[in-house]
Amino acid sequence: MTTARPAVRRDAEASRAAIVKAARHLLARHAHGDITLRAIADRAGVSPPLILKYFGNKDALFASVMDFEADVDVLLDAPLEELGRHMVRCVLSGQSERGADPILRIVFAPLHGAQGDILRANFRTQVSERLAARLSGTDAGLRAELAVSLLLGLGVMYGIARGPQVRAADIEAVVDRYAPAVEAQLVPSA
Amino acid sequence: MTTARPAVRRDAEASRAAIVKAARHLLARHAHGDITLRAIADRAGVSPPLILKYFGNKDALFASVMDFEADVDVLLDAPLEELGRHMVRCVLSGQSERGADPILRIVFAPLHGAQGDILRANFRTQVSERLAARLSGTDAGLRAELAVSLLLGLGVMYGIARGPQVRAADIEAVVDRYAPAVEAQLVPSA
Numbered sequence: 424m425t426t427a428r429p430a431v432r433r434d435a436e437a438s439r440a441a442i443v444k445a446a447r448h449l450l451a452r453h454a455h456g457d458i459t460l461r462a463i464a465d466r467a468g469v470s471p472p473l474i475l476k477y478f479g480n481k482d483a484l485f486a487s488v489m490d491f492e493a494d495v496d497v498l499l500d501a502p503l504e505e506l507g508r509h510m511v512r513c514v515l516s517g518q519s520e521r522g523a524d525p526i527l528r529i530v531f532a533p534l535h536g537a538q539g540d541i542l543r544a545n546f547r548t549q550v551s552e553r554l555a556a557r558l559s560g561t562d563a564g565l566r567a568e569l570a571v572s573l574l575l576g577l578g579v580m581y582g583i584a585r586g587p588q589v590r591a592a593d594i595e596a597v598v599d600r601y602a603p604a605v606e607a608q609l610v611p612s613a
Numbered sequence: 614m615t616t617a618r619p620a621v622r623r624d625a626e627a628s629r630a631a632i633v634k635a636a637r638h639l640l641a642r643h644a645h646g647d648i649t650l651r652a653i654a655d656r657a658g659v660s661p662p663l664i665l666k667y668f669g670n671k672d673a674l675f676a677s678v679m680d681f682e683a684d685v686d687v688l689l690d691a692p693l694e695e696l697g698r699h700m701v702r703c704v705l706s707g708q709s710e711r712g713a714d715p716i717l718r719i720v721f722a723p724l725h726g727a728q729g730d731i732l733r734a735n736f737r738t739q740v741s742e743r744l745a746a747r748l749s750g751t752d753a754g755l756r757a758e759l760a761v762s763l764l765l766g767l768g769v770m771y772g773i774a775r776g777p778q779v780r781a782a783d784i785e786a787v788v789d790r791y792a793p794a795v796e797a798q799l800v801p802s803a
Binding site (some may be wrong): 567569583 | 641642643644705713719722724736741752754755756757759761762764765766769770773774775777778779782787790791792802
């Protein structure tokens with residue numbers, strides 16, 4: 424049964440993804456300490472022991488949700504001259520296709536007390552500073568934070584405020600309108 | 614004692630402001646239904662009856678926190694040709710001087726269930742559509758949402774992610790860098 428393994432792996436990946444998605448959903452609505460393993464399991468449609476099997480414990484699961492590394496690998500996966508359009512498209516397609524966003528979960532930091540500080544520290548090193556390392560010229564750190572601000576705002580408008588205009592617009596049309604602002608932060612001022 | 618009245622009025626205004634600030638703080642960290650009048654009063658340093666005196670009841674207080682009208686009066690108080698710079702400066706100075714933001718509380722909509730839908734509806738009509746009404750040309754509604762996205766993102770970076778670069782930078786230097794992106798949404802494409 425050589426075909427069984429890929430199917431099992433797909434199921435495992437789907438379960439892991441459902442668990443992470445459930446944890447993200449709850450972390451956007453409840454303080455860290457108020458979320459039980461049972462609530463995550465119920466929402467993900469799995470058993471609590473399966474969460475322990477995949478993630479070890481609740482804090483390890485939360486740590487994985489609070490890590491931006493894998494998402495930012497995808498977000499930054501373009502040459503610098505295409506990076507502005509790529510990042511804007513990445514936010515919009517994640518939001519429209521999966522209701523997910525590579526970086527937007529930083530907005531829920533105030534819910535999580537000391538864990539919020541971990542989330543902020545991860546965000547700084549794994550998102551802003553990682554982008555800054557790609558940039559040359561003066562004020563690269565500030566320009567990286569402003570480029571990331573642009574992406575965060577688009578995510579808030581699309582996924583949280585649910586702006587009807589941006590949700591109805593063609594993704595490439597929004598990329599055309601919005602990416603120049605990101606690109607302007609990626610290159611040094613003349 | 615003609616001087617007593619202004620002093621009393623100042624105290625009342627300070628108390629009202631403290632109550633609204635406390636309610637905003639708690640609404641950024643807890644679900645709407647979990648917040649008690651007592652918790653708001655304790656945080657504001659006032660008595661629960663004083664909240665009732667000023668706002669009538671808890672829901673009326675929350676309704677006033679969820680209203681953007683007064684903040685947007687200030688945010689939009691500039692002629693169109695200065696509006697981009699004015700709005701960016703408004704977000705940055707509110708954040709740096711008072712730890713407040715005219716529109717950022719929309720990010721906490723997911724915490725509030727059905728109240729979150731009220732917050733979103735207010736945001737659409739009182740923020741995005743009000744800005745759109747100032748704009749001419751094609752796609753004014755979309756361009757307004759994108760301009761608002763830019764302001765939201767800056768507020769998230771400054772007030773929630775607490776980006777060290779943007780917080781350390783001179784406000785006018787950030788206005789110089791960021792406002793052109795807002796201005797580009799305020800005028801029709803050539």
